Amino acid sequence: MSQCTSNLWSAALHADDLARRDTWLHRLDPRTHVTITVAYLLAVLSLPLHDLSRLILLAAYPIWTALAGGVPFAYLARRVAIAAPWIVLVAVSWIWLDRRPLVPGHPWPTAGCLAAASLLARLALTVAAASLLLALTGLSGLTSGLLGMRVPPLCVAQLWILHRYALVLSDEAARLLRARALRSAGRRLTWRQAGTLLGQLCVRAFDRAERVHRAMEMRGFDGHSLRAFEICTRRLRATDLAYASAMILWILWARFGDGAAGLGRRLMQLAP
Amino acid sequence: MNAGSIEVVAVSFDYPDGTRALRDVSLSIRAGEAVALVGPNGAGKTTLLLLLTGCLFPTSGTVRVDGMELRPDTCTELRRRIGFVFQDPDDQLFMPTVWDDVAFGPRNLGYGEAEVARRVRAALDAVGAAGLAERPPYRLSVGQRRAVSLATVLAMEPSIVVLDEPGAGLDPRGRRALARILLDLSCTRLMATHDLDLAVATCRRAILLDGGTVVAEGPLPDLFADEALMDAHGLERPASLRHH
Ligand SMILES: Nc1ncnc2c1ncn2[C@@H]1O[C@H](COP(=O)(O)OP(=O)(O)O)[C@@H](O)[C@H]1O
Ligand SMILES: [Mg+2]
Numbered sequence: 001m002s003q004c005t006s007n008l009w010s011a012a013l014h015a016d017d018l019a020r021r022d023t024w025l026h027r028l029d030p031r032t033h034v035t036i037t038v039a040y041l042l043a044v045l046s047l048p049l050h051d052l053s054r055l056i057l058l059a060a061y062p063i064w065t066a067l068a069g070g071v072p073f074a075y076l077a078r079r080v081a082i083a084a085p086w087i088v089l090v091a092v093s094w095i096w097l098d099r100r101p102l103v104p105g106h107p108w109p110t111a112g113c114l115a116a117a118s119l120l121a122r123l124a125l126t127v128a129a130a131s132l133l134l135a136l137t138g139l140s141g142l143t144s145g146l147l148g149m150r151v152p153p154l155c156v157a158q159l160w161i162l163h164r165y166a167l168v169l170s171d172e173a174a175r176l177l178r179a180r181a182l183r184s185a186g187r188r189l190t191w192r193q194a195g196t197l198l199g200q201l202c203v204r205a206f207d208r209a210e211r212v213h214r215a216m217e218m219r220g221f222d223g224h225s226l227r228a229f230e231i232c233t234r235r236l237r238a239t240d241l242a243y244a245s246a247m248i249l250w251i252l253w254a255r256f257g258d259g260a261a262g263l264g265r266r267l268m269q270l271a272p
Numbered sequence: 273m274n275a276g277s278i279e280v281v282a283v284s285f286d287y288p289d290g291t292r293a294l295r296d297v298s299l300s301i302r303a304g305e306a307v308a309l310v311g312p313n314g315a316g317k318t319t320l321l322l323l324l325t326g327c328l329f330p331t332s333g334t335v336r337v338d339g340m341e342l343r344p345d346t347c348t349e350l351r352r353r354i355g356f357v358f359q360d361p362d363d364q365l366f367m368p369t370v371w372d373d374v375a376f377g378p379r380n381l382g383y384g385e386a387e388v389a390r391r392v393r394a395a396l397d398a399v400g401a402a403g404l405a406e407r408p409p410y411r412l413s414v415g416q417r418r419a420v421s422l423a424t425v426l427a428m429e430p431s432i433v434v435l436d437e438p439g440a441g442l443d444p445r446g447r448r449a450l451a452r453i454l455l456d457l458s459c460t461r462l463m464a465t466h467d468l469d470l471a472v473a474t475c476r477r478a479i480l481l482d483g484g485t486v487v488a489e490g491p492l493p494d495l496f497a498d499e500a501l502m503d504a505h506g507l508e509r510p511a512s513l514r515h516h
């Protein structure tokens with residue numbers, strides 16, 4: 001039983017394990033990673049919906065960072081998969097709503113398809129970038145970095161509690177599914193059972209969250225101050241500045257430059 | 273050293289769904305005393321501990337800590353003096369490393385890093401977990417996690433430590449180690465348990481709770497030698513007292 005719980009924990013906290021690694025990327029200041037990630041998210045989210053080629057170019061960032069930081073792609077894939085259902089819903093509705101043909105005379109693919117694909121790609125890239133940030137800094141690195149960048153403590157505390165509750169929820173879900181699996185004799189999960197499990201999950205996660213909150217409160221946590229967290233006051237080193245500037249220049253180039261068009265032209269040349 | 277006394281006067285408690293968990297409970301614990309709160313499942317032990325730590329407030333009656341009544345407006349101050357070790361260590365441990373977890377409380381109390389480090393080291397030493405400081409808590413064994421949970425509370429240097437089922441899930445060696453740690457503490461200790469051997473090993477007095485009321489109380493191990501009493505409340509006499 002305890003073995004099983006600790007496995008759940010370790011699965012849930014994978015990011016903190018990855019953050020313990022010692023690559024040159026991990027040795028950079030958390031603030032550097034925060035800055036680059038924010039620039040990247042702005043670049044991806046500000047792209048016009050139909051600009052797929054620039055989006056493809058921007059995918060180089062998570063690939064490069066994962067390779068350099070030794071972050072397994074499976075970890076990123078899992079995180080993206082967790083967030084996927086919501087966006088798929090939106091994407092499908094987009095396909096439904098926008099059925100104008102993309103190429104005149106051909107009914108398929110529609111403009112809605114392109115928008116949906118772009119939306120999914122955006123989701124994958126933003127979630128991957130955020131997960132990479134967590135994998136490179138760890139939660140405590142991230143909080144100390146954000147506090148060091150003068151982000152209001154209340155916001156950082158909210159983020160921290162949100163993350164903590166997400167862990168509680170996934171932990172509880174895994175326990176429930178395992179308990180069911182052990183007694184289901186291999187039968188498939190029915191919709192009705194899934195409904196019951198979901199209800200149970202809410203109740204149990206709420207109870208557990210309350211106990212966790214109580215435990216934090218008992219140890220002086222008031223939800224406002226973050227005295228328990230180190231605040232990053234180190235001075236940024238030259239390597240931090242150099243890496244941040246290089247990455248931000250690249251992001252600007254990928255977002256606004258004609259690199260994507262060039263890439264597109266070369267792809268067109270390759271095509272027969 | 274006279275901080276750390278608890279007084280419960282005619283306390284009743286109803287859960288919001290109407291379950292009456294405690295009725296007319298009175299007891300008092302002197303500073304520095306080690307007391308076991310025993311009773312079968314559902315007796316109301318956990319509820320009583322939650323009332324003593326200001327996590328819940330009585331429906332009627334009063335709880336006093338060091339002579340001061342525990343109320344919503346005084347509980348922040350009083351909680352600094354009371355440490356609560358939860359039944360499930362996973363509810364208690366949440367920081368990425370053992371060190372950070374133990375430091376969480378003292379940092380919240382506003383101590384400087386030097387004092388925080390001193391307290392963390394002392395607390396980890398007290399529970400024999402000094403070697404675990406850099407480990408992530410979720411990778412420890414149950415016994416280790418329980419020891420670290422206790423350390424997170426000791427680092428706040430409370431005058432009262434309250435423990436809920438501290439022996440649950442421990443093997444005999446783990447229980448002996450825990451008993452030794454608890455014996456060495458000088459603060460007031462109150463532990464809820466149905467493990468009577470652990471109670472005998474660590475406490476001089478026991479309070480027997482059943483159906484939400486105090487049914488007996490007395491010095492250990494004599495109280496547990498009363499076979500009729502133990503049987504009546506679904507408890508088994510500790511192995512250490514069974515001679516025949
Ligand atoms: N959150 C709750 N809501 C309603 N009833 C509860 C709740 N928690 C415990 N109880 C009830 O209160 C009684 C005492 O429970 P508890 O204090 O947990 O006992 P113990 O710790 O001795 O096993 C039990 O009858 C239990 O069912
Ligand atoms: Mg209990």
